[in-house]
Amino acid sequence: MPKKALALFSIVCLCGPAALAYGVYSFHADNLFKFIAYLVICMLASRLKVRLPGIDGSISVNFLFILLGIVELNFSQTLAIGCVATLAQLYRGWGNWPKPKQIIFNVCNASNTIFISYFFYQYGQAFTHNNYSLLVLILTGCSYFLGNTLPVAAIICLTDQKKLRDVWKDCFFWYFPYYLVGALISGLVSWTNQKVGWQTSLLALPAMFVIYRSYRLYLTKLENEKQHSEAMAGLHLRTIEALAMAIEAKDQTTHDHLQRVRVYAIELAKLLDLPFDEVEALRAAALLHDIGKLAVPEHIISKPGRLTPEEFEKMKIHPVVGAEILERVQFPYPVVPIVRCHHEKWDG
Numbered sequence: 581m582p583k584k585a586l587a588l589f590s591i592v593c594l595c596g597p598a599a600l601a602y603g604v605y606s607f608h609a610d611n612l613f614k615f616i617a618y619l620v621i622c623m624l625a626s627r628l629k630v631r632l633p634g635i636d637g638s639i640s641v642n643f644l645f646i647l648l649g650i651v652e653l654n655f656s657q658t659l660a661i662g663c664v665a666t667l668a669q670l671y672r673g674w675g676n677w678p679k680p681k682q683i684i685f686n687v688c689n690a691s692n693t694i695f696i697s698y699f700f701y702q703y704g705q706a707f708t709h710n711n712y713s714l715l716v717l718i719l720t721g722c723s724y725f726l727g728n729t730l731p732v733a734a735i736i737c738l739t740d741q742k743k744l745r746d747v748w749k750d751c752f753f754w755y756f757p758y759y760l761v762g763a764l765i766s767g768l769v770s771w772t773n774q775k776v777g778w779q780t781s782l783l784a785l786p787a788m789f790v791i792y793r794s795y796r797l798y799l800t801k802l803e804n805e806k807q808h809s810e811a812m813a814g815l816h817l818r819t820i821e822a823l824a825m826a827i828e829a830k831d832q833t834t835h836d837h838l839q840r841v842r843v844y845a846i847e848l849a850k851l852l853d854l855p856f857d858e859v860e861a862l863r864a865a866a867l868l869h870d871i872g873k874l875a876v877p878e879h880i881i882s883k884p885g886r887l888t889p890e891e892f893e894k895m896k897i898h899p900v901v902g903a904e905i906l907e908r909v910q911f912p913y914p915v916v917p918i919v920r921c922h923h924e925k926w927d928g
Contacts, residue, residue, distance in 0.1 A: 582739060585738035585739045588735060589685060592685060596688020596692055600688075600691050602655075607657075614653075615661075618645055618649055618657075621645055622642050622661050623642075625640060625641045625642040625645055626640045626669040627640070628788070630796055637732065637751075639755060640665075641789075642668075643728070643758075644787065644788050644791065646661060646662050646665060647721065647759075647763055647766040648765075648769060652766075655695070655698045659695070659698075666686050667687065685735070693727030697724040697727060700720055701717075714764075714767070721762060724763075730748065733748040755795070761791075762791075816909070816911060820864050823906075826874065827867075838870070846859065846863055857912075857914070861913040864913070865918035868906060868919060869899075869902065869918065871898075872898030872919070873898045875898065877894065880894055899921065902919045903920035906919055
């Protein structure tokens with residue numbers, strides 16, 4: 581683990597035991613049966629989980645009853661529910677647990693998040709003098725989402741040398757609206773409990789299942805799109821390789837030149853920190869930029885000496901011809917403009 585990732589890991593794991601110690605010290609259950617019911621339901625919700633794309637992790641719908649615990653129960657009860665739910669979510673089958681450091685990190689992060697969200701909600705309610713402030717509920721949902729996802733995304737980013745924004749956006753941010761909905765459902769259920777009784781909390785079960793089904797449908801769609809994208813990328817790669825072979829067959833001196841251009845272009849792109857699409861476009865264009873030479877007579881291409889003005893005019897058509905050939909390929913990134921302009925002077 582890199583030093584920065586280890587530092588963040590240590591901070592989370594040092595703060596977690598403090599929250600756990602406070603929860604154990606202050607533990608009491610005003611309504612034991614209600615606490616046990618929430619605990620069991622949250623454990624079951626933790627097993628309704630789906631794997632996240634691109635990383636070794638999963639999400640579940642247990643957040644709904646943890647948020648309900650923040651609104652309905654005391655801190656120690658909510659903390660107990662959150663930690664047990666986290667362990668239930670991490671459990672992968674008989675005798676199949678993640679690494680100890682993953683368990684410690686996730687339990688500590690859950691403890692820290694519940695601590696922050698619980699006291700944020702309590703002080704928010706006291707500040708607004710409103711038992712069910714919509715703004716406080718929304719901000720509580722936001723704080724729980726940020727605390728639950730940002731440290732995990734940061735660890736992944738520091739370990740895998742990725743950008744935090746990209747990891748957080750691709751793997752976590754898409755289910756942020758569910759946390760807002762969960763916070764609003766928690767407030768509504770809690771208000772109903774005050775009027776009828778805590779058993780109305782069971783009305784959140786259908787919402788929990790709907791959220792779970794939404795998770796599965798969205799991630800299935802995402803996986804299908806990823807597979808399609810990979811298939812298209814493979815198709816374009818094979819197209820590039822076939823066209824590069826055609827260039828080599830036409831001009832035997834081109835092979836080393838194409839490979840050198842590819843290496844130089846990609847390394848320069850990395851130094852300039854270009855976006856992924858532009859790097860991929862350079863990678864393809866470096867191998868294909870001379871494909872228009874297929875339209876140039878072979879005696880001109882293989883001529884050892886200096887070209888005549890007439891021969892040079894014929895040679896100059898190859899960038900345009902190459903661009904016209906590659907337009908039919910429909911690359912998902914801008915290859916054609918690079919090929920069309922690869923002999924232009926800096927002043928255009």
